[in-house]
């Protein structure tokens with residue numbers, strides 16, 4: 001019997017809006033797949049960020065620059 005309870009890593013992304021230059025914090029969960037990024041470095045190297053949809057909560061702009069990544073719980 002296998003009680004599999006794999007923890008899905010979460011990351012906090014610090015994103016600066018290219019339009020209004022204000023900063024947003026975005027918490028993302030990566031899919032629980034074998035090649036999923038497990039830390040911030042792997043996340044930066046993956047194409048996960050490239051496929052991420054960002055919408056600025058201040059101006060609704062959707063172009064953001066990720067300037068920081070922190071690993072969540």
Ligand SMILES: [Zn+2]
Pocket residue numbers: 017018019020021022056057058059060061
């Ligand atoms: Zn904005």
